[in-house]
Amino acid sequence: MSLDIATIRQALRDNYEEPEGPARNARAERLLTEAEGTGDAPLLVEALANQLQAYNYSSEKDKMFVPFARLLRMWDEQPGSFDQVMTHHLFWMFKWVSSSMINQPHIPLASIEKWQGEMAHRYRLAGHSERAVRQGELQIARHLGDLERAERAYTAWQAADRDRMANCHACELHSQGAWQVHRGQDEEALHTWRPVLDGEHTCAHEPHAVLAASLLPLLRTGRTEQARGHHLRGYRMIRPMESMRDAVALHIEFCALTGNEARALEILAERPAYFTATGNPDSLMDYLAVTALLMDRLTALGHDDQSVPGPAGTDWTARSLAGHAREQALALAARFDERNGNTQVSDVVRERLAQQPLLDRLPLGLRAPRPAAAARKPAAEPGTAVDAPLDLAGLLAEAHRLSDAQHPDAGPAWQVAARAAEGSTGLSDHDRACIDDHRARDGALPPAVARGLFLSAAELYGAAGVPGEAVAAAARGAYVRSLEAEHAAEALAEAAVLVDRALALHAAGRATGRQAGGVLVCRARILNQLVLGASDESAVETAVDALEQGVRELLAFTEPLGAQAGVATGTAEALGFLGDIAAYRGDGSGAGELYARAAAETDAAGLPWYSVAYETKAARIAVELRDHATAERAARAALAHGAFVPAPGRARLHLQLAEVLGGIGEFAEASEQALDAAHWADEAGESDGLGVHARHLLGGWLLQLGRAAEAAAILEAVLPDITAEDHGDGMVVQTLWWLGDALTALGEPREAAGHWLKAADIARTWPEQHDHAMLANLAGQALYQGELNSQAEKAYARAGELWRRLGDVHALVRTLRVRAWIAVREGQPGPAAARAFMAAAERECEAALAAAEPGQVPGLRAELADTHRQTGELIANACEGEPDEDDDGSARSAYEEALAQVDRAVNGFTEAGPDFLDRRTAAELVAAWLEADLGRRDGARARARGVLAVYEGTGAEAGDTVHARRAEAESVLEYVDRAPHK
Numbered sequence: 002m003s004l005d006i007a008t009i010r011q012a013l014r015d016n017y018e019e020p021e022g023p024a025r026n027a028r029a030e031r032l033l034t035e036a037e038g039t040g041d042a043p044l045l046v047e048a049l050a051n052q053l054q055a056y057n058y059s060s061e062k063d064k065m066f067v068p069f070a071r072l073l074r075m076w077d078e079q080p081g082s083f084d085q086v087m088t089h090h091l092f093w094m095f096k097w098v099s100s101s102m103i104n105q106p107h108i109p110l111a112s113i114e115k116w117q118g119e120m121a122h123r124y125r126l127a128g129h130s131e132r133a134v135r136q137g138e139l140q141i142a143r144h145l146g147d148l149e150r151a152e153r154a155y156t157a158w159q160a161a162d163r164d165r166m167a168n169c170h171a172c173e174l175h176s177q178g179a180w181q182v183h184r185g186q187d188e189e190a191l192h193t194w195r196p197v198l199d200g201e202h203t204c205a206h207e208p209h210a211v212l213a214a215s216l217l218p219l220l221r222t223g224r225t226e227q228a229r230g231h232h233l234r235g236y237r238m239i240r241p242m243e244s245m246r247d248a249v250a251l252h253i254e255f256c257a258l259t260g261n262e263a264r265a266l267e268i269l270a271e272r273p274a275y276f277t278a279t280g281n282p283d284s285l286m287d288y289l290a291v292t293a294l295l296m297d298r299l300t301a302l303g304h305d306d307q308s309v310p311g312p313a314g315t316d317w318t319a320r321s322l323a324g325h326a327r328e329q330a331l332a333l334a335a336r337f338d339e340r341n342g343n344t345q346v347s348d349v350v351r352e353r354l355a356q357q358p359l360l361d362r363l364p365l366g367l368r369a370p371r372p373a374a375a376a377r378k379p380a381a382e383p384g385t386a387v388d389a390p391l392d393l394a395g396l397l398a399e400a401h402r403l404s405d406a407q408h409p410d411a412g413p414a415w416q417v418a419a420r421a422a423e424g425s426t427g428l429s430d431h432d433r434a435c436i437d438d439h440r441a442r443d444g445a446l447p448p449a450v451a452r453g454l455f456l457s458a459a460e461l462y463g464a465a466g467v468p469g470e471a472v473a474a475a476a477r478g479a480y481v482r483s484l485e486a487e488h489a490a491e492a493l494a495e496a497a498v499l500v501d502r503a504l505a506l507h508a509a510g511r512a513t514g515r516q517a518g519g520v521l522v523c524r525a526r527i528l529n530q531l532v533l534g535a536s537d538e539s540a541v542e543t544a545v546d547a548l549e550q551g552v553r554e555l556l557a558f559t560e561p562l563g564a565q566a567g568v569a570t571g572t573a574e575a576l577g578f579l580g581d582i583a584a585y586r587g588d589g590s591g592a593g594e595l596y597a598r599a600a601a602e603t604d605a606a607g608l609p610w611y612s613v614a615y616e617t618k619a620a621r622i623a624v625e626l627r628d629h630a631t632a633e634r635a636a637r638a639a640l641a642h643g644a645f646v647p648a649p650g651r652a653r654l655h656l657q658l659a660e661v662l663g664g665i666g667e668f669a670e671a672s673e674q675a676l677d678a679a680h681w682a683d684e685a686g687e688s689d690g691l692g693v694h695a696r697h698l699l700g701g702w703l704l705q706l707g708r709a710a711e712a713a714a715i716l717e718a719v720l721p722d723i724t725a726e727d728h729g730d731g732m733v734v735q736t737l738w739w740l741g742d743a744l745t746a747l748g749e750p751r752e753a754a755g756h757w758l759k760a761a762d763i764a765r766t767w768p769e770q771h772d773h774a775m776l777a778n779l780a781g782q783a784l785y786q787g788e789l790n791s792q793a794e795k796a797y798a799r800a801g802e803l804w805r806r807l808g809d810v811h812a813l814v815r816t817l818r819v820r821a822w823i824a825v826r827e828g829q830p831g832p833a834a835a836r837a838f839m840a841a842a843e844r845e846c847e848a849a850l851a852a853a854e855p856g857q858v859p860g861l862r863a864e865l866a867d868t869h870r871q872t873g874e875l876i877a878n879a880c881e882g883e884p885d886e887d888d889d890g891s892a893r894s895a896y897e898e899a900l901a902q903v904d905r906a907v908n909g910f911t912e913a914g915p916d917f918l919d920r921r922t923a924a925e926l927v928a929a930w931l932e933a934d935l936g937r938r939d940g941a942r943a944r945a946r947g948v949l950a951v952y953e954g955t956g957a958e959a960g961d962t963v964h965a966r967r968a969e970a971e972s973v974l975e976y977v978d979r980a981p982h983k
Contacts, residue, residue, distance in 0.1 A: 146345030296323030468513025515567025866909025873902030
């Protein structure tokens with residue numbers, strides 16, 4: 002069934018608003034067929050223009066030349082078929098067609114130059130500036146590598162007048178900056194792009210494209226934080242846009258050159274059609290080139306056999322896709338070179354393929370762990386020398402040195418020495434004891450295995466004539482035995498014997514203070530295990546008392562020894578246990594002091610890596626005490642001392658400082674610390690949700706900093722990883738809440754509403770319903786902004802009922818007023834439905850005033866006044882005509898009623914007091930406009946002048962509200978002075 006002209010025309014308009022892609026193109030093709038069938042030439046022009054626009058913003062740009070040729074022929078033959086709008090479109094699209102030809106290697110250069118000349122000729126005849134012509138010439142010259150011509154074209158472009166045919170400011174600035182980057186002028190380009198990046202100039206594809214183009218210039222000029230932000234913000238913008246393959250390529254390139262190969266693979270996997278869409282060979286070549294660059298990076302890391310996303314129909318590895326992408330990119334470049342008669346395009350592609358990383362790793366805040374470099378042992382070439390055997394004596398000496406210094410690297414050093422010692426028969430008993438002793442300290446070993454190694458070490462130490470170390474190793478064996486709860490009591494009895502032996506050896510000079518203190522430390526740790534394993538409150542109290550006694554005996558032994566080698570750690574551990582006991586007993590302040598003393602003990606001994614645990618506890622207890630300064634100081638100290646902490650621990654340290662800083666509103670540094678926490682969590686393999694928590698906070702704090710686009714990118718990425726089972730309902734709701742806030746700031750209210758409604762459904766079951774009400778209210782606001790009126794009505798009804806239960810009259814009344822405006826929007830007959838909601842709001846205010854405490858009265862009076870003001874506006878807006886323009890006087894009567902309502906509002910705000918002055922003047926101005934519409938010039942003037950008098954004497958420093966009120970009052974006066982008499 003054929004469509005009529007009006008239906009086709011509306012469908013064409015609707016198609017402009019559809020998402021880019023094959024579906025829109027196919028719809029444009031069908032509508033063109035329908036338009037052809039009508040025989041209506043102006044409609045055919047519209048259909049051809051629609052098809053050309055669809056092709057231009059898609060992966061089928063090569064199809065745009067045919068409809069444009071038809072349009073141009075129609076212009077020459079039937080110019081009367083083009084109205085003013087379509088005439089503008091024709092000349093505007095000339096730029097698209099002319100500039101797109103250079104990206105099609107099958108179009109000869111002579112044809113491209115001919116079309117460029119044709120564009121210049123037609124623009125001149127039509128009276129248009131040559132600005133767009135010279136910009137197109139720059140593109141041709143740059144593609145050909147003709148720098149002299151390009152400079153001439155650039156100069157002529159900038160000198161020509163801007164007119165209606167010039168590209169929009171945003172697109173022009175993009176092209177100017179791109180030329181500066183091509184000339185090696187990164188700083189100048191970033192300066193040129195600033196108005197686009199700051200949102201001063203935008204369009205449908207900007208700042209999307211400039212954000213992508215700025216990535217490498219930002220890195221090259223050291224602005225890594227901005228580059229990270231532009232990637233997060235920019236990729237989210239182009240992700241749904243099919244025509245932005247060249248910009249996607251820039252994001253992949255950025256990731257490949259900043260240690261974010263995994264992130265680049267994620268992007269690559271999202272659009273497999275990009276590998277085969279041939280409508281724009283130039284952007285395909287760019288995409289293939291950066292794909293090869295990425296695969297080369299993976300290969301360099303030793304992942305050439307890793308499975309990777311690529312063109313459909315084949316299982317790709319990094320190696321195979323690197324070869325395929327490079328071959329295809331260079332083949333396309335060769336086609337351009339053949340057409341152009343030089344090697345310019347191939348040279349550019351090879352230069353791109355040869356790039357080396359600009360940064361080893363730039364954390365993005367997204368979960369995309371870097372593929373670890375695969376261990377490789379290159380095969381020795383025939384005739385080449387091989388490495389000399391490892392020096393076992395040197396390895397053992399280094400391990401002993403690090404052990405004596407109590408350095409964190411001692412454990413790894415002993416692991417290296419142990420591997421080197423395998424099969425060796427020349428080891429002393431002491432060396433064998435040390436190897437077993439340190440192998441047993443591997444926390445991954447089962448307690449029984451570790452105990453066996455410790456006991457072996459004790460026996461070997463004894464054979465080597467080191468009784469103090471033998472008893473210490475035996476004590477360590479007792480401690481690991483206590484890790485199995487059923488053996489804890491036996492381990493304590495064993496430790497008691499060992500303590501007596503150690504103290505006797507120390508008294509006889511046969512054990513050092515460090516060795517004897519270590520035995521006492523092991524007993525304290527066993528006592529702590531008994532506390533952890535206690536089954537009821539009474540047992541816990543008994544175990545804590547025993548722990549305290551054992552710790553104080555440890556402290557009594559170590560403190561008199563002072564700075565004797567190796568004793569400080571025992572003293573610190575005793576103080577740490579006492580801190581735990583104080584915290585358990587509710588003495589937070591005392592616990593904090595003990596933790597601080599423990600950290601100071603190890604720090605003074607030159608062992609700052611041991612301070613980390615105590616500083617972490619000190620920060621945690623200070624947060625609980627709301628002592629933010631101490632918490633920040635301790636968290637910073639822990640991080641500063643944490644250089645030797647493994648990746649999971651580093652993540653926790655950064656996260657702790659992030660939480661402390663976020664708690665005091667230092668969101669800028671808090672977000673940096675959360676970013677680092679996420680990075681270290683990724684390095685650790687995201688074993689315990691640290692990265693998820695860090696990214697959750699990062700998104701929230703970026704939002705607090707006004708960086709909504711980055712926040713949205715982070716929160717959208719982390720949301721699937723946050724589950725109620727693993728992280729709790731509260732974290733899920735908070736993430737959805739923040740995401741809704743971010744999307745609202747980005748002008749995406751419908752998407753925001755969806756997240757808020759999900760959060761509200763979760764909060765529905767919570768005992769405290771304030772969050773549920775707030776989320777329903779926010780969803781209503783977003784749905785209202787998104788013009789989803791029926792859904793907004795339901796959300797506001799839900800929120801209103803919740804506010805009623807919570808006793809929040811102000812919030813309830815506001816939902817009723819918005820529902821009134823929704824009723825107006827929905828076109829319900831007359832103002833009756835809307836008036837009913839306003840009347841309900843008025844009743845709620847009056848009922849609350851009747852029962853209000855004195856302090857609540859002003860706010861409730863203002864709420865009632867707002868209801869009267871909005872009722873007046875609603876009545877006036879519902880009138881179909883102006884006063885005196887209808888026959889029966891109904892409009893004048895409605896305006897009189899509206900004015901009466903607004904007068905009640907003015908009186909209500911006056912009674913509410915001076916805190917509501919700005920709202921009173923707003924109501925006065927509404928009344929002034931109504932007076933003017935009713936023809937009462939003197940009344941309107943008096944009200945407007947009264948508002949100006951209120952703000953008389955306020956200077957330029959007055960807020961936006963004051964300036965707005967003054968401006969509107971002046972507008973009223975201007976209106977009544979020039980309005981005709983009624």
